Amino acid sequence: MEVTVLMIDDHPPIIEGYKSILSYNPYGYILEIQTAFSCESAYHLISTTKTPFDVVMIDYTMPPFIEKNIHCGADLVPIIRQYLPETKIMMLTSHSESLLLLKVLKEGNPEGLLVKSDILADEFLVAFDTIVKGESYFSSTIISLKQELKESDKVLDSYNRQIIMLLSQGIQTKNLPDYLNLSKSAIDKRKVIIKEFFDIEKGTDEDILREARKQGFI
Secondary structure (H helix, E strand, O other): OEEEEEEEOOOHHHHHHHHHHHHOOOOOOEEEEEEEOOHHHHHHHHHHOOOOOOEEEEEOOOOOEHHHOEOOHHHHHHHHHHHOOOOEEEEEEOOOOHHHHHHHHHHHOOOEEEEHHHOOHHHHHHHHHHHHOOOOEEOHHHHHHHHHHHHHHHHOOHHHHHHHHHHHOOOOHHHHHHOOOOOHHHHHHHHHHHHHHOOOOOOOHHHHHHHHHHOOOO
16 A cells, blocks of 8 residues: 655655655555754645645654744645645644643644654554554653543633733733733632642742643643
8 A cells, every 4th residue: 555655854864764764664655755843844735735644643842834834744734635636644742731732732633642752653553553553642741631621621721821821922911901802800819729729829920830731731
């Protein structure tokens, strides 16, 4: 079976490693592989290709393409969905922060999401085969995250997660309404809920961030 693959990573040796592993696949796949080393080159390839890819493998951390508001590999996902709706997406990342991974899951909904430190060559092959066959595959960190956040997700909804992420980027509370479609009073109420979730009776934004880091959310 022939499988067309686009590998997007800014480190050529990493791509060569993926190629080497996949060349030993026991599933009989004959691979036709193209590569891109930046968000810009990936964007142009995705938006102009005449032949859809079966699988696109994307590294999360990539040189941005500011002109198209593409800042990382995850921002390429909606581009792929637009131009190549049948293509399966396999996202790989070195990040392990819960909120970032949850954001990738919820907004991008990739067929595969793998934390690189979770996997060895054998699991990489299993993940690839699973995704090619139209099923989803998540590495152990992602599986644990999905289980742990079933309850916390009810509290840490999209807005609350954005508040924590923006605070972690150094945005002050008084400026949060500029980034969110929420009033200052609504944000203050949500921060009370966030503090309750982290079991903070009284505290500052730094206390929220300290607990969020301690619990692996950022």
